[in-house]
Amino acid sequence: MSLLAVRNLTVRYGALEAVRGVSLALEAGEALAVIGPNGAGKTSLLRGLLGLARAEGEVRLQGEPLSHRTPEALLQRGVVLVPEGRALFPGLSVEDNLLLGGFTRLRKGLREDLERVYRLFPRLLERRRQPAGTLSGGEQQMLAIGRALMARPRLLLLDEPSLGLAPLMVREIYRILGELKGEGVTLLLVEQNAKVALSLADRGLVVEAGEAVLEGKAEELRQDPRVVEAYLGLAREVEEG
Amino acid sequence: MDATILGFLLLDALQNGVIYGLLAVAMVLVFAVTRVILVPIGELMMFAPLSLVWLQGGKLPGTLGLALALGALWALLERGRGRGLPLLGGVGLLLLFLLARGSPALAYPAAIFLVVYLGVASYRVFFQPLREATVLAYLIMAVGLHVAYQGLGLVFFGPEQYRPEPLLSGEVLAGLSWQGVLVLLFALLAVGGLYLFFRLSLFGKALLAAAENRLGARLCGIRPEEAGMVAFAIASLLAALAGLLLAPLINAAYFMGFMLGLKGFVAAILGGLLSYPVAFLGALLVGLFESFTSFYASAYKEALVFLLLVPALFFQSLRARAVEE
Numbered sequence: 001m002s003l004l005a006v007r008n009l010t011v012r013y014g015a016l017e018a019v020r021g022v023s024l025a026l027e028a029g030e031a032l033a034v035i036g037p038n039g040a041g042k043t044s045l046l047r048g049l050l051g052l053a054r055a056e057g058e059v060r061l062q063g064e065p066l067s068h069r070t071p072e073a074l075l076q077r078g079v080v081l082v083p084e085g086r087a088l089f090p091g092l093s094v095e096d097n098l099l100l101g102g103f104t105r106l107r108k109g110l111r112e113d114l115e116r117v118y119r120l121f122p123r124l125l126e127r128r129r130q131p132a133g134t135l136s137g138g139e140q141q142m143l144a145i146g147r148a149l150m151a152r153p154r155l156l157l158l159d160e161p162s163l164g165l166a167p168l169m170v171r172e173i174y175r176i177l178g179e180l181k182g183e184g185v186t187l188l189l190v191e192q193n194a195k196v197a198l199s200l201a202d203r204g205l206v207v208e209a210g211e212a213v214l215e216g217k218a219e220e221l222r223q224d225p226r227v228v229e230a231y232l233g234l235a236r237e238v239e240e241g
Numbered sequence: 242m243d244a245t246i247l248g249f250l251l252l253d254a255l256q257n258g259v260i261y262g263l264l265a266v267a268m269v270l271v272f273a274v275t276r277v278i279l280v281p282i283g284e285l286m287m288f289a290p291l292s293l294v295w296l297q298g299g300k301l302p303g304t305l306g307l308a309l310a311l312g313a314l315w316a317l318l319e320r321g322r323g324r325g326l327p328l329l330g331g332v333g334l335l336l337l338f339l340l341a342r343g344s345p346a347l348a349y350p351a352a353i354f355l356v357v358y359l360g361v362a363s364y365r366v367f368f369q370p371l372r373e374a375t376v377l378a379y380l381i382m383a384v385g386l387h388v389a390y391q392g393l394g395l396v397f398f399g400p401e402q403y404r405p406e407p408l409l410s411g412e413v414l415a416g417l418s419w420q421g422v423l424v425l426l427f428a429l430l431a432v433g434g435l436y437l438f439f440r441l442s443l444f445g446k447a448l449l450a451a452a453e454n455r456l457g458a459r460l461c462g463i464r465p466e467e468a469g470m471v472a473f474a475i476a477s478l479l480a481a482l483a484g485l486l487l488a489p490l491i492n493a494a495y496f497m498g499f500m501l502g503l504k505g506f507v508a509a510i511l512g513g514l515l516s517y518p519v520a521f522l523g524a525l526l527v528g529l530f531e532s533f534t535s536f537y538a539s540a541y542k543e544a545l546v547f548l549l550l551v552p553a554l555f556f557q558s559l560r561a562r563a564v565e566e
Contacts, residue, residue, distance in 0.1 A: 100450050
């Protein structure tokens with residue numbers, strides 16, 4: 001049984017169909033990369049999944065249908081989103097941001113989890129007393145992932161974790177995502193940066209204009225001429241260094 | 242002016258100032274978490290001592306009916322298990338009032354509970370359905386509530402002023418009653434307690450988080466609606482306690498809340514509706530200003546206090562960054 005199974009998900013904003021009948025399945029421990037150009041509906045797909053946007057279609061978590069989805073309810077079931085823009089609490093300290101990530105668990109094991117996050121991101125330990133708003137973009141992304149980890153996710157949804165970051169920082173973030181995958185955390189990754197996403201993921205799903213157009217193993221997608229031309233082109237190689 | 246008069250004026254300033262300070266802190270708290278400017282806080286404040294007087298006289302106040310009616314609406318708005326809180330609270334409130342009728346001691350917790358329940362129910366019924374609305378929409382609702390509650394206050398309690406028995410009688414020295422000392426102590430305790438709550442407890446930080454980023458808070462499992470209810474509960478509690486402690490000194494009446502609330506609002510504005518310590522200091526300044534202007538030019542006392550808003554707003558406008566709504 002899949003950990004997450006989505007069938008025919010459609011997300012509408014008024015008359016606009018941002019996502020049209022996308023289906024996907026995710027096994028436990030697997031990493032799936034959803035790639036596609038800007039405005040293809042990747043973020044809307046995540047929003048619909050979490051109940052942040054009105055969506056039709058069926059979402060099952062370990063076979064159990066989830067009809068009235070809210071981020072709060074999904075958090076209780078171990079599904080946590082690291083949103084685009086990160087949604088941190090800029091006026092609170094790094095450590096408070098992390099502790100609030102474990103808010104629903106109250107005191108149980110919060111300290112151990114905090115140490116685990118600090119082991120993964122030593123940079124956050126150095127800056128734990130600093131307000132989150134004073135961190136650099138890469139550090140904020142680390143904090144957003146760290147905060148999500150404090151909720152002990154089974155399934156981590158990441159929306160454009162590499163967006164706006166320097167190549168070195170992208171590598172660092174993906175190294176840590178790889179470590180999490182090694183620990184058995186299931187990842188659903190939404191990325192414009194197809195190259196780096198497909199290097200981590202087991203499988204990939206290409207979304208264009210709200211529809212799933214291509215699906216397959218990550219290494220096959222990396223060789224697929226359509227993907228190479230559209231997403232892994234020469235221009236990108238130069239840009240990514 | 243001699244030293245005695247100066248002493249009187251300073252004591253007066255301090256006593257009024259800390260009350261404005263409590264109201265200002267409550268307003269800053271509610272604004273930070275919900276973006277609501279809690280104009281009706283003065284009415285909530287007056288409902289406490291007036292309900293107390295009614296209960297101590299053996300009568301059930303009209304505010305009980307209002308609170309229960311809003312509680313019923315609150316329960317209707319909730320689904321499933323969410324109904325437990327308003328229903329249990331309403332039943333508890335009714336029982337407490339029936340028990341407290343004619344009992345001077347029990348009337349205190351009853352009046353406090355009433356105001357807190359009314360405050361939270363007002364948020365749930367009037368503000369929460371407007372979620373994601375603009376600050377202006379919230380303000381219009383808040384002013385409407387203030388007018389409605391003030392009118393209802395007149396219906397429930399009539400136009401007379403009432404002076405409940407002070408908790409502590411007698412004077413420490415001329416011009417400073419023990420009740421006044423109690424007010425000062427309570428204000429210090431309340432502000433210190435709030436400071437510790439936000440600095441040390443994860444729950445307090447969750448309230449701040451809900452104010453800073455709604456989406457981020459939801460992703461951490463902090464429901465902004467619940468944070469709003471807690472903020473309203475704390476603000477109502479502060480208002481109720483301040484009202485009960487202050488009423489023996491200033492005589493409670495349905496119309497008293499407005500001026501008190503407005504001066505708290507001036508203080509909150511001095512703090513930019515953002516900073517608790519600046520709001521509290523601003524309140525002391527308002528108290529000081531009021532007490533001295535009432536000595537020198539008593540006819541203009543209120544006008545001069547509100548004149549303080551002009552430089553405060555001017556200063557805020559200079560340093561304000563554009564805020565996205």
